[in-house]
Amino acid sequence: MSVRELTRDLVSIPSHQDETAAGDYVEDWLRRETDADVTRDEVGNVIARRGTGGESLALVGHHDVVDPAASQLDAGGGYVVDEREGRLYGRGAADMKGAVAAAMLAFRDADPAGELVFASFVGEEVGGVGARHAIEHGFAPDYAVVGEGSTNYSGPDVTDVAVAHRGRRGSTITARGTAAHASEPDAGENAIYLATDAVEAIRDLEAPRVTVAGEPLEGQVTVTEIDGGSGINVVPESCTLTVDERTVPGERVDLETVADLPGVEWRVDQDLPPMRCGDDRFAERVLEVARAVQSDVSNPPELVTKPHATDAGWLAQAGTECVVYGPSEPGEAHTATESVSIRVLERCLETYRRLASAET
Known part of the structure; x- marks a missing residue:
């Protein structure tokens, strides 16, 4: 055969x-x-x-x-x-x-x-x-x-x-605020605003880069999805981001710093080495x-x-x-x-x- x-x-x-x-x-x-x-x-x-x-x-x-x-x-x-x-x-x-x-x-x-x-x-x-x-x-x-x-x-x-x-690490970042009527936004804490702080922090992260066999191998980190809010007149109490990270041998993007932001939680969903x-x-x-x-x-x-x-x-x-x-x-x-x-x-x-x- x-x-x-x-x-x-x-x-x-x-x-x-x-x-x-x-x-x-x-x-x-x-x-x-x-x-x-x-x-x-x-x-x-x-x-x-x-x-x-x-x-x-x-x-x-x-x-x-x-x-x-x-x-x-x-x-x-x-x-x-x-x-x-x-x-x-x-x-x-x-x-x-x-x-x-x-x-x-x-x-x-x-x-x-x-x-x-x-x-x-x-x-x-x-x-x-x-x-x-x-x-x-x-x-x-x-x-x-x-x-x-x-x-x-x-x-x-x-x-x-x-x-x-x-490799690939897939993460979920959840921002948790406090709901309020949109006519009184200061009565709550807007989870979408907290999430945008996380997005800005991710954009400021420097992806690692290594050289193997004379070739550069570059990491990447990208926010790929966002979901939050429950109505046009409601200050959102939660907002979720998904993050796609391409990892390189021996190095990682420091997403832990994003998890340190107020009201933000970080969960790793998949980590392919x-x-x-x-x-x-x-x-x-x-x-x-x-x-x-x-x-x-x-x-x-x-x-x-x-x-x-x-x-x-x-x-x-x-x-x-x-x-x-x-x-x-x-x-x-x-x-x-x-x-x-x-x-x-x-x-x-x-x-x-x-x-x-x-x-x-």
């Missing part, structure tokens, strides 16, 4: 609301095609292991996807998969069933020097549910290649090696293999940074040295025209196989 065929099979399986069928396929394929120790945990993660001794390397992906567009569904509610001009189109082709297919084949075909691990997690699109569960239950490879997108970052027609990415590979030897090894596989491209792969959070953040936080290397290109994931290059899938398969094999 080719990576093209395996990707088509995986993409055709709906997995935006329930990942069970896609997990069944991955599990059954691994049991049929390999002699690995294959497990399926309580939340639906599929994890397989081959080889013993030495350092452990994991090939990591996820088989859940975001909700499909109407054009990506057939009449029966299945996923449409289309192939044209050397690309596969369909929900999950880029993010990230193509990389999962490449990792499955590489896991099967490699001759590992130590322990080789394959993991396809659930719930990546909703905060890393599967990765967090696996880590809490002992998933701790020494190294991991996470197959999220790293293609066409440094230039066209190249799959780069991402050694860092941003950033990632930075701390092992230069591992990063350079992956880059060396990537360059060998892509010796025919005009621009050789580079070490780059990535703006989006991935499960590599959870793994890195737990102590695994990670890089991101995968076929998805900027602008493909989560779109109604999502697609992936078959040639790049083959490139990723060969890179994963060489990295996982004793010969490298």
Whole structure:
């Protein structure tokens, strides 16, 4: 079975609301095609292991996807998969069933020097549910290649090696005042005014910036929603803001200072960690293999940074040295025209196989 065929099979399986069928396929394929120790945990993660001794390397992906567009569904509610001009189109082709297919084949075909691990997690699109569960239950490879997108970052027609990415912290800020009739505003305390003080404080915060592999990785903090008030003639007693913060390795915006303002409360709703590979030897090894596989491209792969959070953040936080290397290109994931290059899938398969094999 080719990576093209395996990707088509995986993409055709709906997995935006329930990942069970896609997990069944991955599990059954691994049991049929390999002699690995294959497990399926309580939340639906599929994890397989081959080889013993030495350092452990994991090939990591996820088989859940975001909700499909109407054009990506057939009449029966299945996923449409289309192939044209050397690309596969369909929900999950880029993010990230193509990389999962490449990792499955590489896991099967490699001759590992130590322990080789394959993991396809659930719930990546909703905060890393599967990765967090696996880590809490002992998933701790020494190294991991996470197959999220790293293609066409440094230039066209190249799959780069991402050694860092941003995280995301989502917060709610609530301002609490005292209601009063709007004809006597001084009888109350206007929560919207308190909230605007918080907005001004956030606008004055300086987002952190770090340099990784010679590239700047910049944080951001943005107020994205505001909700307050109950009527045209009522001084509002509450007002809520949502804040989207893009975090960088080792640094945070000081939102605690905003929480110190009078009448303001701060709650963290989601905190997806950033990632930075701390092992230069591992990063350079992956880059060396990537360059060998892509010796025919005009621009050789580079070490780059990535703006989006991935499960590599959870793994890195737990102590695994990670890089991101995968076929998805900027602008493909989560779109109604999502697609992936078959040639790049083959490139990723060969890179994963060489990295996982004793010969490298």
